[in-house]
Amino acid sequence: MVAQDSAIKTQPIVINMGPQHPSTHGVFRLRLVLDGETVIDVEPVFGYLHRSKEKLEEERTYLQTLPITDRMDYLSSMTNNLGCSMAIEKLANIPVPERAQYLRVIMAELTRISSHCFAQGMQLQEMGAWATPLMYFIREREKIIDLFEMVSGARLTFNYIRPGGVSQDIPPEFIPACYKFIDEMPGYIDEYEQLLVQNEILRSRTMGVGVLPRDLAINSGASGPVLRASGINWDLRKQDPYLVYDRFDFDVPVGQHGDTYDRFMVRMYEMRESVKIVRQALDQLPPGPVTANLPIVIIPPPGDAYAHIETARGTLGFYMVSDGGANPWRFHVRAPSLINLTALREMIIGHKVADTVVIFGSIDIVLGEVDR
């Protein structure tokens, strides 16, 4: 007993990382239990941004739900609109004109690029790269936002994709502007890769850090780049093609190790693939109407419908139940940000405090979607 007492006693300390912390992407709390610098337990606590969107949607007509979905994942509003519109279309059997489908693809892929840009920039910011990569990434994001402003008139919450198509046709100046952007975007991605990808500090910070094993990735319901970095080739655009994605030629980047570096690189490659898709969609863009003529108040028959799409963060699903009224009876969102967090504990435990923020950033959540 005496011998045991002579050993140095240590005591784990508890740190609340957040709700206000420079790298928690909003108001999010990680309750870390530390042994020195090593994390031995972690519990994510959230809900600080809970606005009960699902309840709000139940009190609005189907068209009015769309501006509210904008506010969930505010970095990729277009795809939120898309998912919600697809669920409503499924519920009410609304056909979508072909041109609208192409426009939706263009918008969704541009959204993916802009969202990944922001994610990569924030990831580097969390590694301590003092905002330089973030500024470079935001430079491109601004251009995409300019394109979105051109078509929808807003810069963040677009409310552009509607049930039955899109709210209005693209203006004539959009197509040359979009071509110009996708022509120069690969050059910018090259620039990022030159800046970042071979950087030894970045590689040693990310390789082997925050490994999400294959089985755990599937079991914990991860989706999007997080799932694909773990070596699972599951992209709804390929496996369950919606819209007109089966008409385009693109690859789905898949990692092998499931670590932070793979997640980083998968996003990097996805940007290139998205540029390819946008180019093909612009080339094939057919003429025609962009919206089905719908009344302002859509009244679907009773029943339920589930639609899912692949957003920048993963599988975004909308489950809607209609009771035959003008408002959805139940409006459930399968939020990829929330569900990707499920395996956060397993990914972080055993790593250092400094890795915690990097791993957390590599999941790329948006708190508006986690809490809704």
Added chain:
Amino acid sequence: MTKELDGLTAAEIVARSFPDGIVEVLASSIVIRTDLLAEVARYLHDTPGLSFNYLEGIASVDYIDYFEVVYNLVSLEENHSMVIKVQAYGREKPEVPSVVSIWKTADFQEREEYDLMGIVFTGHPNLKRIMLWEGFPGHPLRKDFLEFDHRNIAPAGD
């Protein structure tokens, strides 16, 4: 293209092992007996050829008479999907067996449904509120959750 198994096919699959487990067969989904949920889920997850290894989402609906919990299962290997539903009766403490031990992804989703809809998932290791704070009166997504009352939602001690 993900093959969506319709209600009849799904019923046939489940009935192979659980002949009396099906309550109702709907067009695109089946309603199974609530007490058998964990067993059915384990069967669907483990059986080769079905291998529903990916639980895409859990949603719950308040139908006033009863609560319905919807499980959207996907098999990443076979690339097919299936929707199973269970019903929970009673407004005080509707109970549904937890599937966390089968799909870890159910962890946060079941906590969310517990928090917002008030469905108790028996067997969940850490069933506590996730979005709202402990002691929040009521469950906001229920249809009988009435008015937005500032007096009710201020945290205790504030």
Added chain:
Amino acid sequence: MNGDIHNFFNIDGAIVSALSGILPAWALVIVAGLIGIIALLVFLVPSQLATIWIERKLIGRFQIRYGPNRVGLFGLLQPLADAVKIVGKESITPAGVDKWVFWLAPIVTFIPALLVYAVIPFGPNLILADLDIGILYLISISSLGVIPVFMAGWSSNNKYALLGAMRSVAQMVSYEIPLVLSIISVVMMTGSLKIGEMVSFQADNLWMFLLQPLALLIFFISASAELNRTPMDIVEGESEIIAGYHTEYSGFKFSMFYVAEYTNVLAVSAILSAVFFGGWLSAPILDLLPAWLWFIAKIYFFFCVFVWIRATLPRMRADQLMGLAWKFLLPLALVNILVTGIEVYMNLHPLLISFINIALAIGLVAGWSELIGNRAVRNERRQYIPVVPVVR
């Protein structure tokens, strides 16, 4: 290098010699010291403002923004506005802090930062105290910098501050060793600890960065680690532990840390240019400018290099940083000392030494990093486009 133009700034000597008949000897020493201190402050205070402006502006331009451009011409008054703002802020002393230590830490942090300048030679005679143990004094004073950091972290009663303080102790103590060892090889070449003589040695031979490239590399890395600047700012890594040891500081107390950081950066730039880049020596053809101006220009150049590094690199992790010090820098410094010893013993020609050492530096850095480094980090090429189209 001859006389007049380089020495016209020597007011100190002029005043002292004028007063030498009037005052006793001890008073003359005090007068001389005071004049020197005032001269240093005349350099340092505008330098603080200038460095803050340069850093913000330069980082802005690295990030394709403008940087400060609202206050005054080109935002030149921005540091003044910052200073007014930061001094005008409420100075909060949080509950539960160790008040004495908490208050003392920002003051203490400034002392070593200023003391370093005592031995920095701004020109042939422009040195406050040309100590015989100049470089030793410099290193010992700069290693005191860890104490106020730990004081601040410990007294703040904040876990982030404590983590930062722990990190800083580990980091600064570790990096002292390669720092000293890299200087030792320089000292072996010059044969003096006096910084002034180091510069004169470089006037006679080649500049030291050609003679000791490996020592320069080690000194540069270690010094930037001592400064707590990116990529080694784990002490205050804002994305992990918010601000590290000065999380709880605000207002004027915070500004002391802030200013001390820039003072330290300038000091390290000064040492770098004095020891490795010929101090006040000018480039051969541009002999027209006064010596002190050359020296200050070099200081600012190295400050810009620090800003450039800060603008580019992500932060390293604490354990990787320790590994870099102990596994990479320390063995290299020891080998460098050995080789330098042999070279000095054999009394080789400087050009030959330079050639050998440059080859040695490249070979050692490449070889040793391949040997001990994580090969996966360097060499692994990963494949991302799936070969198998199916899910499994």
Added chain:
Amino acid sequence: MYGLGIVKGMYTTLMHLVRPPFTRQYPEEPVPISQRFRGYDFAWVEERCTGCATCAKACPHGVIDIITESLGDNRYAVERFDIDIGLCMVCGLCVEACPYDALFMGIGFELSSDRRWDLVVHKEDIANRGKFSAYYRTPLKEKIADREEITEIYNPSTGQNTPHA
């Protein structure tokens, strides 16, 4: 060899040092906004508004407050037309819903006020502004061209009214 990646990164930032900045100097340099820009300063055409309150019903947050007075013969005078911009989320559904093209989004986005109630705009404020994003909805374009009373359209990029083509 270690360090090459770092050197490449340093080179990239150095090359960016000589590039012109990407920032727009906003208050001095006007931000080019698109023709469809959905801004806060609504424009309301009093002669066309029938007080049907379709816009108020279309609004997801109910920020539009309309009170009408019957003039008989199925005609109504709009007594109050208040928009609480503090709650508005600029989704544009009210404008799309208006069957008589009486309500438009504006192009303004510079809005601040000391008091919350100053953010409620009344019908006197928004009537006959003459500054609206006319291209907001494609069908409107044709409709506007048909109307005689609107021949000029505010062009946000030049800041002037230009004749409608």
